[in-house]
Amino acid sequence: MTQDSKKHRWLVLGASGFVGSAIVAELRQRGALVTTLAAPRLSSSATTAAALAAEARALSEDLRPALEQADIVINAAGLATPGDGESPALTGANALLPAFLALAAHSAGVHRFVHLSSASVQGHRRVIDESSNCAPFSAYSRSKALGEQALSLVRAETSPTSLVTIRATSVQGSSRPTTRSLVKVAGSPIASVAAPGTAPTPVSSIDALAWFVVETGQFAGEVPGLVLQPWEGLSVSDVLTAAGGHAPRRLPQWLCRFVLATGYVTSKLLGERFHGPIRRVELMWFGQEQTPGWAESAGLVPPSAAAKLLENARLSH
Template identity: 45%
Template sequence: MAQAIWKVIGASGFVGSSIVARLASEDIQVDAVEAPRLLTRTADAEKLIREARQLDGIIDTLAESFAGCEVVINASGLAAPDQEDVAPLLGANALLPAVIAIAAQRTGVSRVIHLSSAAVLGPVPVLTATPNTQPFSAYSFSKALGEEVLLKLRSFIEETAALGQAPGSEESEFPAAPSHAPAAVAGDHAVEICIIRATSVQGRGRRTTEAFAKIASSALASVAGRIPRRTPVSSNYALAEFVARVAGFEGSLPPIVLQPWEGATTESVLIDAGRRYPLHLPVPLCRALVATGYKVSELLGDCLTGPVRRVEVMWFGQDIDDSWARENNLVPQERVSEVLRTAHNALGAPRDRKFKN
């Protein structure tokens, strides 16, 4: 697949631009596709798929862009963890992925890689590739719904293709696209849809990275206890490399894969981003404060759930089951330390006098 044309939707965004740069460095021919802006308040996967199928004009526009393409990477979406207005979130993170998958199937695209977020799993101790999600905010719900929609579409496409009635083929009730120049889609063709759950991705120019560097450089930098704990904090470079490796993987892809762990711990990321040693707080105190924060947030309509969750991850971290990536030698180069140190330098904040490294 490395010799074919690849398309990246959302190529100008934080993640998309990193992916395009990585693909270009590997001499992969890549074209940018502009992401249409969609709004919806439909929060049911089946209804959302029906709504997506009715967007003929947008399906045609995307399908025309996908003509002759082997791989489509969807790096678009609305990354707004604290936003509460669901219409743009659901439109960008759930409805648009459905439209992209439908257009790709009806144009004969071989593979769709969709960038999701590990936030869909909620406060679990270990991030996994399970389809079961526990969203805790409007943002994580929209990303979880986008995953559910794509998993349902993947199953439907595979089932119909096994019967020789794949969407876009002559045997299907769903027509090929674009309508003015329909692609030739075989009855057994099934686009391979794979969801990549990105972890806590950091990089230059990202507000969350700047905010993390500010906290790490202050007296608020702290961890729970003294036992090293894995953290899902990662770099945009590693994510882009992983996306490229998954998209070009020669074998069959699972429905969901996790961005691999970059070797960082709760303490190491604070040291890299703050150039100071964090405080080691008693574990019972941290657990009590987190529990209290969630209760207060619940009383206030869950408006504090996002910030409380970020503090919880800073203190306790979160493990990652990246066994599939490791078994298939797809683990990218670790660059999170480099990214966080660059973020600290960009702040112009002095390193703590006690810090010797």
């Protein structure tokens, strides 16, 4: 059960980024009253959720006036740097910032605060879900997981303010460099999947994510503290066929696992420098299943747009 977007005042942080700009476009298409705000640049050396929450409490009052005119605040800000190493800037943007904004939103009387996280926090799990279980495998995913943990502490002390974390999956967009790279790989002789190639994949479309974020933000009832972007129904072969225009090769699973294991060991020796690209190969070969979550139970499953998006990206390449 959702409400009319026009009844709310929306504020989006990170509006100049890939996800934030799509959310703003979705809101404006619906005729909603939306404003944007540049996210403050924060830095932190904290390594625990409790330490981050304490830092956030000390800062939160600084931003309250900017949030007082909003009913719903969307945080799409952060550093999307899967290949980078640990840094105070990465922790500040992906872990401290969401806790800081959530506390400021609560203090300002915001009705709902929605934070964009990443399904990468669950790492190599065969099935991703809406549990708090995390198994991050890189500096980026660790920073996002730490942000989720800090927000969980904040949510426990800010009720009844509605604080929601959405785990975005492998989001694609025609303007995104990772999507252009996917199209190149899918159209090349190295396009391949682990046999039999029917594994589900969390590859999704930016349009579906933007729609889901808005619907979640304006949902009239209670929303869980952690929700997963719904699956768009594609298999690993579906993705490469749409992006490359032909069916991919099928490789023996044992060979794929050997290559991945060797790649991760090598990358770890080099400071996890190649964890991001190797993870993308792993998703291309094996995909990743996801359990139906709150979105399905609430009837908030957008029409699947990922295959068409990839096909259009291929044709315009």
